[in-house]
Amino acid sequence: MNLLDDIDQRSREIFRRLVETYLTTGEPVGSRTLSNDMRISVSAATVRNVMADLTDMGLLHAPHISAGRLPTDLGLRLFVDGLMQVGDLTPEERRAIESEAEAGSAETLLEAAASKLSGLTNTASLIVTQKSDAPLRQIEFVKTGAGQALVVMVFEDGRVENRVIAAPDNLPSSALVAAGNYLNARLRGRTLSETRSTILEEIETNRAELDELTTRLVRDGVAHLSGDENWTMVVRGRGHLIDEAAQDVERVRMLLDDLEKKREVIELLTAARDGEGVKVFIGSENRLFSLSGSSVITAPYRDEQRKIVGVLGVIGPTRLNYARVVPIVDYTAEVLSRMLK
Structure with missing residues (x-):
């Protein structure tokens, strides 16, 4: 059953604006903030009623009584799957990703791609690849x-x-x-x-x-x-996770500890080899990073025979800018596949 079918158009728009605002600010969003959004054009009382209904549906929650609302993991999943408007890469971002074509060997290429991915998304990047699949x-x-x-x-x-x-x-x-x-x-x-x-x-x-x-x-x-x-893992950009520590030291500590569990991280990423395109794991949806409240966005990449030979992705807080990061991960995987031919 699709939860979107139970939400009318006005409620969908309020919910989408609330999630977009949260992903930008990282803060709970109140009814007054949303009612001042000219694209919604409804009263604060109406917004409050809609937010209450969305909370009852498990899509929003309040960190404390007087605060605004935050999307739950279920709410973020609904937003990513049904309401998110995926952005397009800028010409500068495309050139930055494509510039790694001159990186040299496959190993150097993977490390360069991981560094570029981390830099463009301000997250930690992960690349899992087979050590060798030569005849x-x-x-x-x-x-x-x-x-x-x-x-x-x-x-x-x-x-x-x-x-x-x-x-x-x-x-x-x-x-x-x-x-x-x-x-x-x-x-x-x-x-x-x-x-x-x-x-x-x-x-x-x-x-x-x-x-x-x-x-x-x-x-x-x-x-x-x-x-x-038979799998090896490249991690770049741990410093971006540490930059978040001022906001939530314990969450980042748990996340860094999770990244040290190499076998389990590889299992998570290699699971993304099945199927096509980008996969998004949000918060509690993946056992490994559930306690640290992190999201992982992954995409497989291929060799010249179009066989999947590895997975790349990023990891960060659940308030990642999904609309921007998803196309970056997708295009990086596409370019990396092209370079490995």
């Missing part, structure tokens, strides 16, 4: 000790990565060789992300024709190599 030349399992094995991955571009994974204590050398041979036959010249689902499906349907210990080694190895360790 593999060879993969080998080496027993290193009780309960452990080393996975050696040689990529087509010449890089070598080593990962330690859990392994059965009684694992024979033949299982290590068989696991390596099995994966090499399917991975050579291809990326793990391309073949992971096929490999796991073969194992689950017993089409891999491997013994129990080798099957376990392959399954655990593929799961581990596809996990969070």
Whole structure:
């Protein structure tokens, strides 16, 4: 059910102006302020009645009895999804984002994009990207000790990565060789992300024709190599969060603590890979940042095959200027995708 269907046109306009005023000032908005808005043209008493109805609907709340009203997380969601008028980027903003095209390597490009995103939005920026999704030349399992094995991955571009994974204590050398041979036959010249689902499906349907210990080694190895360790995170602009500390020191402290939980932040951002376009997580809608009252705006970016290879975004207070920040995040993702071709 759409809450907008329960709100008449006059109430929608009052609600939209209230949220826009709050996002500009960060302060509770009173009925007198709204009644003085020439675009609304109704009395303060009428505004108060509408605000009371919106409060009963859970869209507004009062921080204390005599104050004006603030939008709730639900109210902000309604505004972002149904009432927000998204602005267009200025030519200067477009040029600033596009100027990162000369950044050089992919790693330098990502860091430059994160810095530019933070600077344009006055927020902390986040970019999550896969460490490597290059085609593999060879993969080998080496027993290193009780309960452990080393996975050696040689990529087509010449890089070598080593990962330690859990392994059965009684694992024979033949299982290590068989696991390596099995994966090499399917991975050579291809990326793990391309073949992971096929490999796991073969194992689950017993089409891999491997013994129990080798099957376990392959399954655990593929799961581990596809996990969070394959993602890296770039964070820029923490100083913008600290600048807010004078207003709410505890909120910013909790937010900075949350950003240190790298695995959980990566999980949140990689969830935004599903689907197209910009996603907005408001306050309590995401578990990780719910206590700090923060919003996250994300968009995926792609490689030359149009495959999603990472996610970028910004994080800040729930009173972010969504109408301005959303198109900046969207365009940055578009330009970054173009540069990675």
